[in-house]
Amino acid sequence: MIQVYSDVISFRGSHYDFGYKQGELLKDSPILPNRNKQWASRKKRHFVVNEERAIKLLTKFLPGIMDELQGLADALGWKLEDALKEFGGYYVEYGRSGCSILTGPTFFIRNYDSRPDSYEGRYVLYQPSDGGYATIGPSMQITGRMDGMNEKGLTMGYNFINRIKSDDGFVCNMIGRIILEACANVDEAIEVLKEIPHRTSFSYALLDASGKSVVVEASPRSVVARDSNISTNHFEMLTEENRYRMDDSIRRQNLLQAHRKGNINQAFQMLNRTDNEVFSKKYGAWSGTLHTAAYAPEERKTWFAIGADRMPVIFDFNRFLQGEKMNVKRIKGELDYHTPFINMELL
Numbered sequence: 001m002i003q004v005y006s007d008v009i010s011f012r013g014s015h016y017d018f019g020y021k022q023g024e025l026l027k028d029s030p031i032l033p034n035r036n037k038q039w040a041s042r043k044k045r046h047f048v049v050n051e052e053r054a055i056k057l058l059t060k061f062l063p064g065i066m067d068e069l070q071g072l073a074d075a076l077g078w079k080l081e082d083a084l085k086e087f088g089g090y091y092v093e094y095g096r097s098g099c100s101i102l103t104g105p106t107f108f109i110r111n112y113d114s115r116p117d118s119y120e121g122r123y124v125l126y127q128p129s130d131g132g133y134a135t136i137g138p139s140m141q142i143t144g145r146m147d148g149m150n151e152k153g154l155t156m157g158y159n160f161i162n163r164i165k166s167d168d169g170f171v172c173n174m175i176g177r178i179i180l181e182a183c184a185n186v187d188e189a190i191e192v193l194k195e196i197p198h199r200t201s202f203s204y205a206l207l208d209a210s211g212k213s214v215v216v217e218a219s220p221r222s223v224v225a226r227d228s229n230i231s232t233n234h235f236e237m238l239t240e241e242n243r244y245r246m247d248d249s250i251r252r253q254n255l256l257q258a259h260r261k262g263n264i265n266q267a268f269q270m271l272n273r274t275d276n277e278v279f280s281k282k283y284g285a286w287s288g289t290l291h292t293a294a295y296a297p298e299e300r301k302t303w304f305a306i307g308a309d310r311m312p313v314i315f316d317f318n319r320f321l322q323g324e325k326m327n328v329k330r331i332k333g334e335l336d337y338h339t340p341f342i343n344m345e346l347l
Contacts, residue, residue, distance in 0.1 A: 004116065004306060004333050004341050006138065006291075010125040010326045015064035016071040018126060022142060023075025031120055031142075034342040038117065050168065051081055054090035057170070061178045061196060064132055068143060087143045089174025091199060098248070098287035099159040100271060100278050101231040102256045105211040107264035108295040110147050110157040111271045112138070113280055113287045116335055121343035123304060123331060125320050127151075132181040136302055136317050138291060144173025145180055151321055152184040153209030153297030159231050161201040162243050167220035169197030175218075179204070186212045194223045201241045205231040209297040217241075230256045248287075252278055264303075268294045274308045281308075283337040290335070306333025 009025070011018050026032055058065050065088075073083035084090075098113030120139055127134035137148020147157035156179050158172045170178075175196060183189040185208040193204060193216045201219040205228075206212075215228040217235045224237045233249035234242045255278055259270045271278050272292040279289045294303035294312065300321070303312035313331050320326060 006121040006123045006331045008123045008328050012127040014130045015067040019068035019071025020075045023072040031343050089144050089171050100252045101157050101205040103207045103213045103229040108155040108207045109267045109271050110293045111289045112291050113289050115286050117339045119290050119341045121341035135180045140173035145176040147293050148180050149295045150180045155207045155295040157205050159203040159233050163200040166200045169199040171199045172202045190225050203231045279308050281336050307335050
């Protein structure tokens with residue numbers, strides 16, 4: 001067992017100032033050195049971007065992100081193009097991962113499954129002063145979001161499907177950030193997902209404050225939406241995009257189907273308790289559960305736990321939106337593995 005944690009980062013202000021603040025935090029963090037070690041052999045192949053196209057698309061879908069990238073670059077003493085490659089979320093691949101999502105009319109529960117040494121350990125609350133909706137959720141690639149909720153109650157989480165036949169486009173976490181900061185409801189998010197270029201195949205589960213729940217199946221070739229309250233790691237409509245082996249994805253889907261009528265607490269326990277067989281400890285295979293996140297769009301509250309059989313830390317997002325200071329600085333947890341998150345010194 002190893003002790004791990006996520007740092008809680010809260011900020012109100014312009015995108016540039018937010019980027020600069022994050023850059024200052026990164027200078028004193030192991031995140032960048034650890035990531036450079038892990039990705040050194042892949043950078044030449046996976047960190048190539050069409051800069052002009054990436055900037056054009058980022059400016060279109062999330063205008064403030066270029067200011068955030070400039071702030072990151074200035075704080076780190078980098079060129080903007082280097083920040084774009086590291087944090088722009090365009091044309092970068094990640095390792096495979098699992099993940100399970102269950103929604104109800106008033107809640108959204110998600111297990112994020114991957115390897116601990118790919119996880120940044122950052123839980124971010126951001127209220128922009130220069131455009132875009134305030135958001136809350138865990139980060140990926142610093143600027144991206146792997147799941148989260150915005151001030152309108154729109155909630156998003158994604159599930160990996162396949163990276164075969166990938167194409168130029170945005171990766172899942174930047175798409176998640178764009179959805180949360182630019183869209184007020186499920187319908188607006190669907191329109192963005194149909195317009196934005198996708199690097200690889202992912203499902204995006206969406207729930208808004210009205211209780212509308214959909215799963216959007218997105219690949220570089222096609223995007224379709226279906227009404228659903230369950231998402232694992234296979235497509236129901238774009239079946240030609242699925243991986244050859246889907247046994248575990250279907251197994252988790254069936255388990256969630258049997259428990260889809262509970263309340264938020266029952267749903268959270270369903271995903272977080274090890275005896276329910278949805279929580280996974282397969283960390284070496286990129287499919288161990290790192291966090292369980294819950295979102296209540298109507299109440300604007302979020303729950304977050306790292307590791308199995310945990311009591312969640314609960315955030316009242318409304319209080320943050322009203323200007324209150326967040327007292328929680330770190331969310332602690334424990335994993336049945338030997339390698340920590342990359343915000344810690346790797347063993």
